[in-house]
Amino acid sequence: MSASGHTAHPVRAPARARLGDALGQLYGAERAEALVRELAQAAEGVRARPRPGHARPAVIAVYPDHVLDGGMAPLAALRRFLDEEVGGVGPALLHVLPPYVSDGDDGFAVVDHRAVHPRLGTWEDLERLSEVSGGLMLDLVMNHVSTSHPAFRDVLRGEGRPGDFHLFSEPRDIEWGTRVRTSSILQRFGAVWAWCTYGRAQVDLNHGSPDVFLSMAGTLLRLVEAGARVVRLDAIPHVWKRVPGGPHQPEAKLLVRALRAVADLVDPSVRLLAETDHRTGERCYLGEELAQHDNHLAVPLLVFTAALAGEGGPLVDWVNASAAEAHGRDGYAFLQTHDGVHLRPMDPPLDAPTLRRVMARLERAGVRVSYADVGGEPRPYELNSSLHRIFSTEAGLDVERYLAAHALLFALPATPCLYFPTLFGLPDAVGVEPSNPRAANRHRYSDGALRALVRQSVHARILKSLLGLIRLRDQTPALREDSGCEARLPAPQVLHLARGHGRQPLHVLVNFGVEPVSVPVPLRRWADLLGGRQGQGDVLLAPSEALWLVEAGSGDLT
Template sequence: MDAELSTLPAHRQELFRARVQRWLPDLLDGLAPLYPDPQAVADRLLTAAARAFAARDDELHALDLRRSLAPDWFQRPDVVGYAAYAERFAGGDLAAVAQRAGYLQDLGVSYLHLMPVLTPGPPPNDGGYAVADYSSIRPDLGTMADLTALTRELRGRGISLCLDLVLNHVAREHTWAREARAGDPVKRAYFHVYPDRTGPDAWEATLPEVFPDLAPGNFTWDDDLDGWVWTTFNDYQWDVDWANPDVFCEYADVVLDLANHGVEVLRLDAIAFTWKRLGTNCQNQPEVHALTQALRTVARIACPALLFKAEAIVGPRDLVGYLGTGEHWGKVSDLAYHNGLMVQVWSMLAARDAVLASRALQTLPVPPASTAWITYVRCHDDIGWAIDDGDAAAVGISGYEHRRFLTDWYAGTFPGSWARGLVFGENAATGDRRISGTAASLAGLGAWDPQAAARVLLAHAVVFGFGGIPVLWSGDELGLLDDPHWAEEPGHEGDNRWAHRPRLTWDRDGRPVPGSPAIAAGIAALARARVTLPQLHASVAARVLDPRDPAVLLVARPHPLGTVLGAYNVAPGPRHVPLDVLREVGLDPAAVVDHLTGAAPRIAEDAVQLAPYQAVWLR
């Protein structure tokens, strides 16, 4: 470590050593459950951190300082996110994204997540999530120099760039895998390899299948390896062995390198699968949180402006662990996807009922106040119906039947459905089915339903008003429908998730062409309204109230400046909020204002009256 710091000015050396003193205990605590000699691994990691710190650009050191002085920067209500595929959003490479950054800035976006841009293996490559090289950019998108230029342009506009870091697996073509196939025993030990079916069969006894129709089983025979290699997701994605400290150190170098190119958020893809334990489903193991804590601590030492975001699409009860619970409280990821909120939004709209959602959201533990949820209506992936059987039973319904209903509804096969989604990942053995589709298609715009736009705006009002960082999925802010030509692109024909990844069309003025002007205007207004509500700071926990009207979700945001009450009518007809609900949360019905309109709500019959699919933020 000393050698790496020796050329730095004294104040920089002092700063680095102060960070090590502050964070070394957390680093060792994270490594201790993973490796027999945590101090030896820590020494390797501190050397890597010192090397990255010494190479870090002055502008990024300044960013580290600003972030350290304002550690809640990502929790503030003026933070709005956007997620997209670079080429589908901008119609070109990373330089084209930079040219479109003005649109994002005007929309109020300060966090941009670009889908996989690192070099993947050849098709099929799971949409880029089979990474062949963590140190280069896809040739069609540019170079690492282009990445640095993009982050600098975005940073100048107040926008932080988020990129994917796939932690669980690499492409079969990755250097580690190629060297393992060539007979290198060191690289072979980076993977889970078995000479016969004895080991795989023992693991398979308790392992679920992630993509049973596309990639059945969890192990693949490889002739070059002369063995069975663990492949949770697809036969071309090889799971790495995090029990090997060499793997940890390799990924630490990747994290530090991306941070030094100006990346400010890393989305930790498939993080729930990283640690394997025989006799379990190999998801959500305790070591996952320990290794994330250790990896995050390395970043805190070298590049504290970097945030970690956990891509943990897991059961509702397991979500909070990725932000930190118990001994890992506040020490794991800074951000995590609130998958449960997204699922409940669509459940409410289909069922026209907020009772199940209220119950499910009430039972989630409160996350650490130093973290934030990522809230969203849609993302690049399909929707899996993470409806907890216990929550369903508590409100008198069957979880299995409700999940089946939701798929039928959003596939458009249930009588009276306005949705036009696509069934994805059907498992004949378990009955599990998931759904693809843009927000507009799922909400009925493709069926010409007159209330479709109102549903889209209501859904976004829920996630914008819940706290955390609301993230728009590219095209949803414009009301775009599913791409009717999704199957025509080579490699996409077997994956209907490409239907809800449409390409944006830009007009001569450099503005994207909306599918629904009403949706585009409404979501832009939501972003503007959110900025001025301190009650939406992510450190303030959302308090979901018991519904008085079963079709109205009630979410209170208590704050020293006064509570804001979000009320969301998920029904196609008028509903109401009794005035005693307002009084209970400290609001004066005679003085209350709807923050979304700036006007007083309509009050009649001792209740706030809500129009079909209306959202109000009462303050």
């Protein structure tokens, strides 16, 4: 545990009661009581770092070894690069993808949850990234571990606790909904068959075992102590198995409730992100005693449809429906992730003809598309190219449209998320093997080469613009989580988002057309927070122009 000198939070009786209730439903009252005692004692030894205030204005996801310098640990090299070359990312959170001891899947095949991989650095190196950001987001990888994990190796040797894993003495048919992997869900290891949702290299944990929950809860406490302001619950829909069945079992929500209570024992300001698509009903993991956030996976395809195909209607419909939902503003929205761009093949947010037009536009630009088998039919599953490629034409990167799309992203009723290479508009990696399409957007950079790249005028301009959006969003009350949002199309290919209420509403206008367009705004005199323009009456938008308009002369515009 850290000896940073921070004072420990007192154990909270309501959190203990909620923890006991959730665990009692999962494991029975007697076992739950013992678990609560053990976790409460562990929480008393954790030195948390509570930070007051609203949620961070943006998140930037980065691999711990995205920046490589042979003379220092990658986590330290990343902090130095962000400090010297970027000037820090301001109030944005840094989502450091799994830095733990692992042997595959770019860190998600975890061998030891409680240790930073020695080749990446130390816990102190990780914690110091808070110096160049608004804090950290870290992953709790709780569905599976590497097949090299000591606990699984012990089981294979006839030792350890077999009940910590989903093991079978013979193969059986298991239907488990749509999965990312095409491998069999059961894999053979000697005399046993193990459940492997994410391929043979990773074996699923059995959260029906209280010992597994105790281990994960202890890991959560360690992440909070390391400075995590948000903890991402990786693959949470898959954590509880029932045959026959599928993802989103009710016990998964009870596990989220229990983990929320564990975090509250130390620091109630820590937020949980359920790594699932935003849904209502059984698929919703949000609530007062659950996670605070989930993902809006529909956003990238809707934004690409507006920005690249000139069809903004589906995005307008999504914004208005989302803003009306109880948890509509609690999601995370992005245009790119470390995995690529998920296209939701089971229920895409576009009708079939529109989807075909957008996919044709992307494929003409050379965007890599992965397909999934959905009911025996191949459907687009994921885009595995950089945003640089997605927003490129025959002439190269369309910088204006790239920046306009991000100005729109930052104005949506959701927390905007960026991926480290998109912060600079970096291109795809070269020489990517077809068998690993996600590698196209997972290139690691030598420190010197990356510095040379980001100093080029195009990449420097993108960085300056996106850092400006991060800071501006943090200073704009109309973009707070609790502010309203209404979307409309005042002209073809022009989107208008009205955010906030009261004295300082914000009107966001984006023209994705190829011609200038004049549109009205309900402001007497307006000022643009992005570029400084001022005027009155109708607003003339240039092609690929985005404006954030407030009433001019109303005092402090932010």
